[in-house]
Structure formats: C-alpha cells, structure tokens
Amino acid sequence: MLILNSSIEKLRHFLSTATHIPIEKVEIEESVLTETSYKKNQYILSEGSVCNSVIFIVSGLIRSYYLKDGLEVNTGFYKENDIACSFNSLVNRVPSNEFLQALENTTAIVLPYESLLKLYSTSDQWQEIGRIMTERECVYLANRVTFLSFESARTKYLNLLKEQPELVNRVPVHHLASYIGVSRETLSRIRSGI
C-alpha cells in the first residue's frame, strides 16, 4: 500500500468540512493519489517550473515565496490540513514565479493536476469541491489584500497572531516579517513591545 488509509481519511474529512459536502459523498479513488515526504529545507517546486499537482499536507510545514530583487518574499505557509500549490501556475499552466519549500519534515498526499481535471470532468462532487475551495482561497486573498495594504506594521502582526497563531511558534520571525510585508528589524521591535 503506497498510501496510508489514515491520510486519505484526513483528506476526505478536511474536504468535507471545508465544503460542507457530506463526507460520504467525498469519494477519492486511491490510485490517483500518492503519499510523499519532504525533508526540512527540501524544495517541492522551483521558480520556472510548472506546478503539476496540488498537495494536501498530512503533517509538517511548507512555505511559498518568490524572489524580488534577489530577496525572498514569502507568500504563504501551509501546515497540516492545508493544501499547497502555486495557484497561478497550476490553473493557467504557466511557469511558476514562486518556490515551494518544506520548512519542517513533511508528509503530504499528492494529487496530479491531470487527475484533478479528470475528477472535475467525471464528478459533480469534485467540480463543486474545486469551486468551493477556490472560493475559500479568494476570501483569504481578499482579506490579505486589505490587511497588507492598508494597515500598520503593528496591526498586520496582531492580525497574524489572531488569524494564524500556530505559525508564530513554528516559523522563523524573519520569514513572518516578509510574509506580512515588514522588515525583520521592525517586526523584532514590534514583538519586543516598543
């Protein structure tokens, strides 16, 4: 058995909860999935490659980032029960401008994009899952626009603490700083309460 049943159950449970589709209607053919693991610091995707799968994280932590003037700008963190991919690259079949890298040893279930498309075309349930998951992403991104663009450094950090408190204890501070669009020095000062 290439893939643990417990991992698949975790994925089904996650999809059901996220979409409000009853779990018994969330059917996944085991054969299209593979379980993979990534060592800390290992790259899952590099700039310039087309993202060919979505991965559901069973355990561990991944970050996405791109390079701006040679410096890393973090765009997201994905932990257990999150789905990670380079979205634009995946859906538009273009080279990714971002990297995906494991920040911790990670196990994940990989669903190839081709298989996802097949699921879409053969299953109403999956078509709906795809739409709802994408809607969720939109809502998340719209919030991110608001907070990143129109709030102070302190507010952005407080919002991060409120919305994703788990990250703060797992992700190095300089990565968090770039994720919320603040220099690491400024974030350091905010955290020390100045």
Place this chain on the structure above:
Amino acid sequence: MLILNSSIEKLRHFLSTATHIPIEKVEIEESVLTETSYKKNQYILSEGSVCNSVIFIVSGLIRSYYLKDGLEVNTGFYKENDIACSFNSLVNRVPSNEFLQALENTTAIVLPYESLLKLYSTSDQWQEIGRIMTERECVYLANRVTFLSFESARTKYLNLLKEQPELVNRVPVHHLASYIGVSRETLSRIRSGI
C-alpha cells in the same frame, strides 16, 4: 422583453472567452436574468446588506469600497464586461463590509445568487464556469497582494497604468489613490512627475 438579446449575447461571449468554454455550450435561461440600470452615484449594495446577486456590466462603471475609520477605501472597479459583486458576502451569505456604487450611469444584467446555485446544481457547464471565474478572481487577487504590499507608490501606479489603463481616464484620481493604497497627494505628485 425585459432584457435585450444583445446584452445576453455579450454575457455569453464574455463567459465563453473567459473560461474557454465554446460559446454554444454557454446556455443561459433568459428568465433568470434581469436588465437593470443605475444612475451615476447610485448605490447597488450597502455595508451590512447581504449580496444576493452577481451583476454583469453591459455598460458603465461601478466601484466597490469599504469604510476604514470613516474613510473610504476602494477595493475594485468594474466596467463593461466585468462582473461585480461583494464576493465574500455572496458566497458566505454574510453581511457585506463593502459598498457597491455606480461611478457612471450603468446598465447591467443581474443574476440572483439563488439562480446561480440552481445553475450550478443542474448544469456541469455552469459548475465549470463558476469554478473558472473564481480561479480568475484568485489570480487577480494574488497579483494585487504582491503589488500592493511590496512595491513603491510609483511602481503601484505604473502597474495600474499597465494593467488597467482604461481606469485612469475614467476614475477620479483620489479614488485610484485609495485603490492602490497611496494618499491622493502622493499620487498627485507621482503623476506630475516629481
């Protein structure tokens, strides 16, 4: 006839182009649509109301904005061949935090959310249209995050010029300023080339 055929054709053409679904497969039952017009400055949706429809703009211009500390922050502009709604409110059935207001006299086709859900549940084509349109929105928002958060005022304005040049000639400058997260004075100086 409540609704002009030419408007419906415009909508079908738009959806076909945006999703790459052949136009003959984009079927819309006329009875679920209504054509409406809004006078300049008229409100289409107010903060606190639940957004109950998506509107396809046949002609004219609409903005969305929310209030932050009593001041307006613009979140989007929607012109001919754009779709406007308060996304989070629409898909999560919660009161909107934003306003939708016509900036020009506008005609639009209104599709109630209930009808959209019905289309989703009875038509594979529409399920796919919904998913792809949502994917497009995600890509747009992800770009917006990048530009608003990590670029200088000048770069943000230049990017706006590049990506949505039509807006610059139609939208008052102070609205553009708030849309790209810059004070109107700063934008004024950027435009005058200082």
Place this chain on the structure above:
DNA sequence: TGAATTTTGTGACATATATCAATTGAAAGC
C-alpha cells in the same frame, strides 16, 4: 451664468518604517 461643491495640485512638516551596522544569541555540523 454664477455659486457651490468636488477634485486636483503644491508646499511645509511629521512620522512610520526601511536601511545600515554592529552585537548577541541560537542552531547546525563536524
């Protein structure tokens, strides 16, 4: 057409945050 309102443009000044530099502290590797 003329008054009133809204929009845009400039100057002076304030300030949040970035940048640079140096230090300390923690983690990784041998």
Place this chain on the structure above:
DNA sequence: GCTTTCAATTGATATATGTCACAAAATTCA
C-alpha cells in the same frame, strides 16, 4: 564540545510617504 553559520535584537540614521493647510481648477447644479 567547539566552530561556523544563521537568526534575532538593538541603535543610529535616512527616506518615502502620510498629514495638514491652502489654492487653483474643474464640475455640478440651481
């Protein structure tokens, strides 16, 4: 355990951009 690399803190300084105040255009509308 010691060395080396990486991460976090702290201070001094620079700067982009915001804020305030006022004036000039441009629109609106009666």
